[in-house]
Amino acid sequence: MVGNLWHKRIGSGAGIVLLLITTGAYAAAPPPAIVTTTCAACHGVNGISVAPTFPDLAGQGAPYLIAQIRDFKNHKRADPLAKSIMWGMAATVPDNKISEIARYFASQKGPAPGIEPAALVSAGRKIYMGGIPSTNTPACMNCHGPTGRGLPPLFPRLAGQHIAYVTTQLGYFKQGLRTNGSSNIMHTIASKLSSKEMSAVAAFIRTL
Numbered sequence: 001m002v003g004n005l006w007h008k009r010i011g012s013g014a015g016i017v018l019l020l021i022t023t024g025a026y027a028a029a030p031p032p033a034i035v036t037t038t039c040a041a042c043h044g045v046n047g048i049s050v051a052p053t054f055p056d057l058a059g060q061g062a063p064y065l066i067a068q069i070r071d072f073k074n075h076k077r078a079d080p081l082a083k084s085i086m087w088g089m090a091a092t093v094p095d096n097k098i099s100e101i102a103r104y105f106a107s108q109k110g111p112a113p114g115i116e117p118a119a120l121v122s123a124g125r126k127i128y129m130g131g132i133p134s135t136n137t138p139a140c141m142n143c144h145g146p147t148g149r150g151l152p153p154l155f156p157r158l159a160g161q162h163i164a165y166v167t168t169q170l171g172y173f174k175q176g177l178r179t180n181g182s183s184n185i186m187h188t189i190a191s192k193l194s195s196k197e198m199s200a201v202a203a204f205i206r207t208l
């Protein structure tokens, strides 16, 4: 990026204007060491995960990531995949590194939109944008945003997330297996979704 420009007025009366002109992009912050040695094996060094069962963390809100890492550590997020995988991983994260890791993943570019079967995407779009009036299911976009970017600190980003991860989590919410944080908000919503509806809305989310 050529011509990045910062200007700063020094002293209210003096009116001296300092111009800093740079010609190169600043290097992004390097990943914290534990990301490279541990987390990257599943979530990728840039937070784009290596398999659809592992969530992408790139572009996710930092407060949400902090809350989840803490809740894996203190065993409040206790769904089956949390217990079998993330409890052990989070145990290796020192408390004073949680926020640095979260900020690192939050600053990475989120996943690129995927391409999914048109009929499924269109059924999913209806649910995401308009809910399911017959069962009083609210539109997902009310909280996760029309483009799925989420609304920090409470509402996580969904855009581009893996279908397998999304449907698994919706199942955990529906069965009351994921109960940490604000997940009770999702319990009623997920309990109204059939597995067909979950697959459709997950396909649409992947295309965001």
Ligand code: HEC
Pocket (backbone or CB within 6 Å): 034, 035, 038, 039, 040, 041, 042, 043, 053, 054, 055, 057, 060, 065, 068, 069, 077, 079, 080, 081, 082, 083, 085, 086, 089, 090, 092, 093, 101, 156
């Ligand atoms: C062996 C694979 C693996 C490794 C390594 C791993 N994770 Fe995970 N991670 C997972 C799985 C699987 C889940 C989904 C857990 C669940 O369903 O509760 C997950 C979930 C998460 C989530 C929640 C994301 C969300 O959208 O709610 C965060 C945050 C996270 N991991 C951070 C980390 C950090 C930080 C490390 C490194 C210290 C790490 N993970 C290492 C597999 C892994």
Ligand code: HEC
Pocket (backbone or CB within 6 Å): 055, 127, 128, 137, 138, 139, 140, 141, 142, 143, 144, 154, 155, 156, 157, 158, 166, 169, 170, 180, 181, 182, 183, 184, 185, 186, 189, 201
């Ligand atoms: C009233 C607000 C609200 C609505 C509407 C809503 N959600 Fe959520 N959703 C949340 C909150 C809050 C969380 C975070 C829960 C937590 O802190 O554990 C969440 C979490 C999720 C997650 C887990 C994300 C992750 O990274 O693990 C998925 C998947 C999800 N919602 C899908 C949906 C879908 C699909 C819909 C529409 C059918 C929907 N949500 C509608 C509030 C909402």
